[in-house]
Amino acid sequence: MCKITSENYVAEARKAIKNPILQKALADLQNRFGRGTAECYRRLPEGPDLRIKAHKTRMDAIENLDVVLETLADNVRKNGGHVFFAKDSQAAVKYCLEVARQHQVKRVVNGKSMVSEEIGLNEALMGAGIEVSETDLGEYIIQLAGETPSHIIAPAIHKTRRDVGRLFADHLDIPFENDPPKLTWIARKALRQKFLAADMGTSGCNIACAETGHITTVSNEGNIRMSATLPKVHVAFMGMERVAATLEDHDILLRLLCRGAAAQNMATYVSYIGGPRQADQADGPQAFHLVILDNGRSRILSDPEFREILCCIRCAACLNVCPVYAKIGGHSYGYVYTGPVGAVVTPLLVGINRAKDLCLGETLCGACQEACAVNIDLPRMLMVLRKKLAQGDPTWGVIPVDRTEKRIWQAWSWIIRNRSVYDLALRLMALGQKLLPQRNGMIRRLPPPVNGWTQTRDLRPLAAESFIRRWNRK
Amino acid sequence: MKNSGQEEFIKTIKTALGTSRAASGRKADLFAGDISAESRAILERIQNRSAADHKKLLDTLIEAAGPINLEVIACDDTGAVTTAIAALVREKDPEWGEQKGVVAWAHPLIERLNLPAALAEQNVPVFVTGLKKSTDEDIRQRIVDAFIGVTSADFCMADTATLVMRTRPGHARSVSLVPAIHIAVIKLDQMIADLKELYALLKWDPHERQEGLTNCLTFISGPSKTADIEATMVHGAHGPREVHLFVIITHD
Numbered sequence: 108m109c110k111i112t113s114e115n116y117v118a119e120a121r122k123a124i125k126n127p128i129l130q131k132a133l134a135d136l137q138n139r140f141g142r143g144t145a146e147c148y149r150r151l152p153e154g155p156d157l158r159i160k161a162h163k164t165r166m167d168a169i170e171n172l173d174v175v176l177e178t179l180a181d182n183v184r185k186n187g188g189h190v191f192f193a194k195d196s197q198a199a200v201k202y203c204l205e206v207a208r209q210h211q212v213k214r215v216v217n218g219k220s221m222v223s224e225e226i227g228l229n230e231a232l233m234g235a236g237i238e239v240s241e242t243d244l245g246e247y248i249i250q251l252a253g254e255t256p257s258h259i260i261a262p263a264i265h266k267t268r269r270d271v272g273r274l275f276a277d278h279l280d281i282p283f284e285n286d287p288p289k290l291t292w293i294a295r296k297a298l299r300q301k302f303l304a305a306d307m308g309t310s311g312c313n314i315a316c317a318e319t320g321h322i323t324t325v326s327n328e329g330n331i332r333m334s335a336t337l338p339k340v341h342v343a344f345m346g347m348e349r350v351a352a353t354l355e356d357h358d359i360l361l362r363l364l365c366r367g368a369a370a371q372n373m374a375t376y377v378s379y380i381g382g383p384r385q386a387d388q389a390d391g392p393q394a395f396h397l398v399i400l401d402n403g404r405s406r407i408l409s410d411p412e413f414r415e416i417l418c419c420i421r422c423a424a425c426l427n428v429c430p431v432y433a434k435i436g437g438h439s440y441g442y443v444y445t446g447p448v449g450a451v452v453t454p455l456l457v458g459i460n461r462a463k464d465l466c467l468g469e470t471l472c473g474a475c476q477e478a479c480a481v482n483i484d485l486p487r488m489l490m491v492l493r494k495k496l497a498q499g500d501p502t503w504g505v506i507p508v509d510r511t512e513k514r515i516w517q518a519w520s521w522i523i524r525n526r527s528v529y530d531l532a533l534r535l536m537a538l539g540q541k542l543l544p545q546r547n548g549m550i551r552r553l554p555p556p557v558n559g560w561t562q563t564r565d566l567r568p569l570a571a572e573s574f575i576r577r578w579n580r581k
Numbered sequence: 582m583k584n585s586g587q588e589e590f591i592k593t594i595k596t597a598l599g600t601s602r603a604a605s606g607r608k609a610d611l612f613a614g615d616i617s618a619e620s621r622a623i624l625e626r627i628q629n630r631s632a633a634d635h636k637k638l639l640d641t642l643i644e645a646a647g648p649i650n651l652e653v654i655a656c657d658d659t660g661a662v663t664t665a666i667a668a669l670v671r672e673k674d675p676e677w678g679e680q681k682g683v684v685a686w687a688h689p690l691i692e693r694l695n696l697p698a699a700l701a702e703q704n705v706p707v708f709v710t711g712l713k714k715s716t717d718e719d720i721r722q723r724i725v726d727a728f729i730g731v732t733s734a735d736f737c738m739a740d741t742a743t744l745v746m747r748t749r750p751g752h753a754r755s756v757s758l759v760p761a762i763h764i765a766v767i768k769l770d771q772m773i774a775d776l777k778e779l780y781a782l783l784k785w786d787p788h789e790r791q792e793g794l795t796n797c798l799t800f801i802s803g804p805s806k807t808a809d810i811e812a813t814m815v816h817g818a819h820g821p822r823e824v825h826l827f828v829i830i831t832h833d
Contacts (some may be wrong), residue, residue, distance in 0.1 A: 114615075172598065174607050174608045175611065176591065176623075178612070180587060187796075189585075192585055192587045192589075192591075193590075194590035198586065214748065225723055242819065243809070244807045261809060262809070271810050287815055290810055291807055291817070291818060294818075295817060295818060305799060327806050327807060328805055328806070328818035329758060329805040330819045332820065333759075336755055337755065352611045353611070355617075355620075357780070358776050362776060373742075374777075374802070375803055375805060376800065378620065379798035379799075380797055381795070383796070388749070389720045389721075389753040390720070390754050400621070401593065403592060405594055406595045409597035414654045449726070496730070538802045579808070580780070
């Protein structure tokens with residue numbers, strides 16, 4: 108399992124906000140991708156409404172996931188591939204270790220994958236004495252730094268060129284360098300040796316296609332193609348929801364994925380892998396294994412209020428427009444999945460109470476839904492999570508977060524339904540507020556139990572005379 | 582099937598979905614067996630394309646290739662392509678070693694270029710990846726040692742400047758991946774408009790669907806790139822640093 112630190116959301120967010128380098132990197136990222144993606148959607152031949160069609164396509168696949176996955180598995184097996192269904196991360200990791208053992212694997216190259224991060228694959232392989240190299244440049248950088256990704260598509264945006272230069276100097280025994288092209292080519296050279304020496308390649312899967320029996324991997328660097336071509340074994344991991352039924356559906360989703368992820372019409376490399384090499388082919392892996400992962404997804408599937416989140420194709424477009432992500436960065440979320448999608452999916456995967464701050468921290472502004480490649484109603488699900496946190500929910504095992512808050516609202520609801528009590532309360536509050544510390548005509552601090560409200564903002568005082576009294580006086 | 586965990590896994594999904602409709606009925610709905618009117622229209626459009634239409638697609642390709650740094654060179658015949666490739670071989674330096682070597686697919690169009698003869702005067706060996714006497718290990722080593730890989734492609738999608746390659750004997754996948762420079766050669770009539778057309782062909786065209794996607798279908802749109810260090814765009818992350826695409830306009 109990947110380490111979960113979602114409990115530290117507030118503390119981590121505070122740190123991030125005070126980090127000027129991160130703030131600049133986040134602002135640049137959003138300026139580039141946020142706007143670019145919106146422009147890309149506008150220029151689609153079908154227009155931005157293609158996202159709505161894509162949503163329907165995704166829901167159709169999700170609501171028939173049993174049939175779609177069985178079709179995918181049958182077709183992969185027809186081509187000579189192996190398919191394993193893993194109910195949790197332990198099962199997935201155990202299977203991969205077994206494959207590694209069978210093939211006497213000593214070195215693994217990992218093409219960027221969120222799922223392998225989710226199941227803690229690298230740690231498990233290393234624990235078995237196997238060398239693992241991340242091969243996406245950003246992932247390689249954070250592997251050297253011993254950190255976790257801070258963005259789904261740009262894992263190392265929190266690192267400066269100087270940080271990278273120092274890391275490479277320390278780990279690769281070379282003189283310090285801080286020119287991005289030169290640094291990239293240093294990594295190219297180091298990783299080329301890893302690709303050529305590896306006996307197993309691991310990867311994720313962007314969108315599989317059930318009717319043809321292929322997984323697809325998408326990258327700009329070519330690292331996933333390397334990982335899936337050069338080593339003798341390829342193990343691909345996919346979340347059970349990452350599948351399209353037909354090529355027609357795949358067409359829509361692949362085009363939206365490239366646009367959502369990096370404002371591109373097409374990524375540099377897209378590979379459709381449907382099995383191992385055939386006897387008469389000169390290269391490609393001799394064995395192909397596809398691991399389909401549940402790990403809490405079937406629980407999401409069983410709840411009609413949250414089922415929609417399984418439409419997500421992890422393009423990260425929502426991160427690139429979210430005003431909260433823009434300030435707190437990816438590490439604050441304390442899990443693989445960050446940003447608005449992380450604020451919904453992380454609580455559902457790791458525990459709603461445990462990751463409660465993630466959904467409480469979002470603004471509900473709706474930018475994420477507008478940017479979403481498949482038009483997922485993230486704000487709606489954030490609200491549902493908040494409701495569960497306020498009222499508790501036995502199905503999800505949610506304990507109400509703050510009983511005081513609930514009591515205050517109950518009291519308020521009683522007050523406003525009783526005219527005379529309401530008038531009296533207003534008058535008392537108008538008098539009482541004079542005792543509170545003020546600045547520039549604003550209340551700076553409220554007394555407990557409502558002091559949380561003024562922790563990060565000032566409050567406008569009540570008018571000396573209520574509107575209705577002034578109205579009546581006229 | 583045994584121990585694949587499938588049965589229990591699918592059962593869990595069925596319970597979670599709580600649907601009452603039988604799987605067979607839902608399967609029939611999802612995977613319609615008949616070609617749609619839209620796909621039929623796409624196939625007709627592809628079949629009826631004139632040389633002028635293909636030239637228009639070439640213009641679209643050139644426009645799309647610019648921003649992704651893909652070099653597109655239109656040539657009148659294979660002779661012109663051979664001359665241009667010889668010039669590239671002369672001009673470019675090897676990235677990983679001293680020796681210049683070229684690997685090429687065993688493909689009718691590439692064989693017509695006669696590269697071994699054309700590069701002999703520069704003393705640059707050309708290794709063809711379909712020779713019966715070479716082992717897979719030998720082919721791999723030749724590809725690793727080469728600085729230029731020459732391939733053709735099945736199709737080229739104009740809209741996104743994307744080369745589409747199926748995997749076959751003689752068409753080693755790493756030729757377009759491992760050498761520092763990738764040269765692709767196609768004929769003008771291999772141009773198609775976009776992904777929709779490609780999928781319609783692979784799924785519904787009586788000839789193309791026999792082979793289908795094969796066990797590895799690859800799209801390549803320009804050279805390898807990354808922006809992982811301070812969002813600075815750099816070409817040549819892991820795959821080729823340069824991609825040159827020659828489009829032969831007339832048949833010879």
